[in-house]
Amino acid sequence: MRSPAVYWRRPVHWFGHDPARWDEFERRYRAEFDEPERSHLVEALAERAIQGPVTLIYGVRDTAHNEAVVLCRVSAACAGAPDPHAAQ
Numbered sequence: 001m002r003s004p005a006v007y008w009r010r011p012v013h014w015f016g017h018d019p020a021r022w023d024e025f026e027r028r029y030r031a032e033f034d035e036p037e038r039s040h041l042v043e044a045l046a047e048r049a050i051q052g053p054v055t056l057i058y059g060v061r062d063t064a065h066n067e068a069v070v071l072c073r074v075s076a077a078c079a080g081a082p083d084p085h086a087a088q
Contacts, residue, residue: 022065029070045071046078 015025033042048054054075056068063069064085073083 017060017062017065019062019065025065026070026073029067030074033074042071042074042078045075049075049079049081 014028015021032038045054056071058066058068060066069085073085076083
């Protein structure tokens, strides 16, 4: 399953992968998943994750501040799994 780039990448241009903007980026990005026309995509991702491993690919060097981290958090929340990126 591929995510539609138009849906998933819209807030990225504003963010610019600046860690100082991370909290606001994550808030805005998560808000997009609450929209009815997109929420089913996150639910589908969560269902896939329940069935087996899911690979999220991103194109930046920062492994802690990117779209895949947010997608993982949102889909793990949908699936009821622990957040693998949560602070220990």
